[in-house]
Amino acid sequence: MSALPRSPEPLSYEVVVVGGGVSGCAAALAAARAGARVLLVEEHGFPGGSLTAMGVGPMMSFHNPSGRQVVGGIADEIIRRLQARGASLGHIADTTTYCSTVTPFDSEELKIELETMLAEARVDVLYHTQLAAASAAEDRVVAITLCNKAGLTEVRAEVFVDATGDGDLAARAGVPFVFGRAGDGAAQPMTMNLKLANVDTAAVRAYALAHPEDFLWHPHGAEEGRRRLERSPRISLAGFVGAWRAAKARGEIDVPRDHVLFFETPVEGVVVVNTSRVTGLDATDPLQLSRAEAIGRRQCQQIFQFLRREAPGFAAAVRMDSSPKIGVRETRHIVGRYLITADDLVAARPFADTIALGGYPIDIHSPSSETTLTTYLQADGAYEIPLRSLLPEKIGNLLVVGRCISATHEASAGLRVSPIAMAIGQGGGVAAAEAARLRVPVAAVPFAALRSRLLEQGAILPAR
């Protein structure tokens, strides 16, 4: 048996981003546009993470409950570029009324647009490559080891950005973390999204308008739902509650969820059904993740059969291939220099080092019941994300972006969504580039310079 080959010379960059989901892409773009030489590492053969590899959509939300836009910058630029190519409708009303807006996008076009932007910014991209190990001295990541078809490669950098969603790099560098919910470690369930084509959305819309009692209209109620449904170019709905409950009582469905949730994509009649729910498994444990894939696929088969049989407008629906990976909502949260709590979100607590804003509610898919627990923000509420929540306590040249920053289970249930993940990514990317340029720990980057660079890049930050 021979060991994996090792490349003789380590690669060297100013900033290395591990994880090519939307937070990692935003970080890589922001760092490169701020002047750094950047490598982006991704285990799949395309960028976009949850939005392209786990079938997630639409993006929600760029706005707060009152409809004020709180995420701009690179995230909004991606949408404008997709719109210009007919691959997104931009921000439209959320007809479930859960948020003020949703942003449907074409996931294949998103891959292409992200690749175009990364190429324009001269980011080097390494696909089909996994993080294998990290070597850390007391206060620095010295190098990481990557694994791919060529064997093992060592990569050095001034600053490393962990955008793996699961905090893989931080964990391998010895950064302490909390898994899931404090106390019992329970994480939000995984969901395998189901993509269907040939749905008669006009019939679905007509049914929802005629039978509002069969749908959930939180927080604004059925009247507001009707108003939005009558105008919105695409539909999002949470419901079919009656038939779903009856099918479960007959034993046809064993999904631990109390309704069907689905979103129409920019392509009319193509919908993402975000309904399966796999609880009690750890997505960072390869065996448990493998079990989750099989459970999710079997649940999706039940959901597909239910929709074809029982849901108006779905009788001729066609199932598309499942995504390469089941959707993972929550695993590790790093222990950082600041722990964001639910109170911070609800009170819109201001910070001196805010790098991103969010306006999405606290949306907890229960780890242990069929329900979804939501805490809505104040009408014009927008919460702040401080740079310190991206920074481990000890390691000075590492920062974390996306859904695994230092936040409680509850707070993370708000800021985990893709627009906010991108805003955090952009903040982290600029901070990484500045730290690399000045050759200082990320925490020592002068905040005024970081803030003005972010504003130059179009980020939306509190006015102060």
Ligand SMILES: Cc1cc2nc3c(=O)[nH]c(=O)nc-3n(C[C@H](O)[C@H](O)[C@H](O)COP(=O)(O)OP(=O)(O)OC[C@H]3O[C@@H](n4cnc5c(N)ncnc54)[C@H](O)[C@@H]3O)c2cc1C
């Ligand atoms: C089922 C589900 C439904 C959701 N619904 C919505 C929704 O409707 N709207 C919304 O806006 N958000 C939604 N979200 C949340 C949102 O999709 C994600 O939280 C957000 O996109 C996170 O982005 P990220 O870049 O932090 O992580 P990810 O998207 O998880 O990206 C991480 C990337 O890192 C790569 N990676 C991971 N580990 C390694 C490694 N060791 N080596 C190399 N590469 C690695 C992965 O392949 C991936 O590309 C949903 C999430 C799920 C799971």
